[in-house]
Amino acid sequence: MTDLSLSDHAVAGKTAPPSEARALRLPTQWLGVAPFFIFAIMFLILPTLYLMLGAFQNDAGEFTFENIAALAQPSIVAAYWISLKVSLSSALIGAFAGLAIAIAIVRGGLPEWIRSATLTFSGVASNFAGVPLAFAFLATLGRLGLATVLLNTVFGLNIYAHGFNILSFWGLTLTYVYFQIPLMVVIITPAIDGLKKEWGEAAATLGATQAQYWRMVVIPVIWPSFLGTVILLFANAFGAIATAYALTGSSLNIVPILLYAQIRGDVLHNAHLGYAIAFGMIVITGLANVFYIWFRTRSERWLK
């Protein structure tokens, strides 16, 4: 192992090769990353740009704002509105519940196996999305679902008579929360682990109460990673389609389902309006991620 560390020092001294050698080797230099960039440009960046440009063109290929303006029609605005509502509420519920669970397993004095079991399960559940998740919730809270039937027979509470429907805003939100909470637990647990014990001791030495410690130390430190994760959860829900489609068919008109129907059969009778809807989705998730990166850089200062 000694010779390894020796060569480390030798290498550390000359991390950058001489510039003339680099200029000479330029073509082979790029060979290793070429497949990556070719694929990314051809199958990620160009298709997206194509749609974004298409959003600003009419059928004759001329520049126009008409498609963007046409997004203002009530059915499309309603679709964006319900998508934003579902994404935001599932992100917020998922974030607060996930935070509570993360705090409980890290700081709650629960046995160690609960922590590892929760983290393992979270890894699974955060990837358990899409069509099967919709099936699970139909079997639970559908009209003949176990929870629906049990609530009715044991507690005499008929949730469907009280206006609940799995094929609705709340039904979809409750279903999305199933992958939002575990995602929050997976991402936020390291941040809570990062709270140093010394900070609590220092606060206690200075005479802080438990409430003051939380209000003035814990919350400010966790806040950026918390907000950042909320945004990530939001974007995660906003682009999702499979769960909603399998759950509600097209009875709940969220944006991805509207776009899906448009791609399948041009239901809006204007191909470029489809581009505009896609453009709107990219703008929303893109903005969300700009905020995410911003919060992320702020939170990393505390986690070193």
Add this chain to the structure above:
Amino acid sequence: MKSGKFWAWVVFALGAAYFFIPLIATVEFSMRMRRGAYSFDAYQIVLGDPRFQATFGYSVLAAVFTIILGVLIVVPAAYWIRLRLPQLRPIVEFITLLPLVIPAIVIVFGYIRMYGSNSPLPFLATDMGTNALLVIGYAMLALPYMYRAVDTGLRTIDVRTLTEAAQILGAGWGTIIGRVILPNVLIAVLSGAFLTFAIVIGEFTMASLLNRPAFGPYLQNVGANRAYEPAALAIIAFAITWGCMSLIQILSRFAPRSANRPN
């Protein structure tokens, strides 16, 4: 502290209830097919359905090709950036995050418009081309996870020293990547591969819009037409996800922990 522990248990119990009730309900529902008695009839019907076998086989194959393509794209790029082009790291990291920003439905919409039958690159003109496009799309979906897994793996080995040692022994670039670097990051690559598998196996949006006979669209179709089989399929899908994640956990125990690298 005593009340803190009490609340921790309450939170944990509530969370466990929310996560286990749907699973229990789904298991229960999937066994209700025969009137008056619990049975595995729904599972038998599903597993015996030739369309289940065909679509599941198709998706497994698509996942395998996705993993191969992902490894071929990501491993050389991540290796080369560590070795020679660290200045490209921010750009590459940004690109690997893009699939999390751009929804899958938008990406596949772009494919349909760009690679249609009368475009310069008519992927969609043939069945094989469409299959290839689906695999490429999946590789893009899995890119953030694959890249992060491989990059983490590379961080734990001394890329530069291994490369120089191999070069001194007369190895070419193919040998270095295939026989020196890849075996060293194999565990990281496998973690990325299992995550890719879990993402790809039930994927619905891309497969459905490209009209591929994959498992995701089959699931959706069964869900729209049958009562008990979907619950059985949900349990099978959960078991597959669970299996992939367990394999990643097991693999992580074999991963090297110490980093022999400068800085």
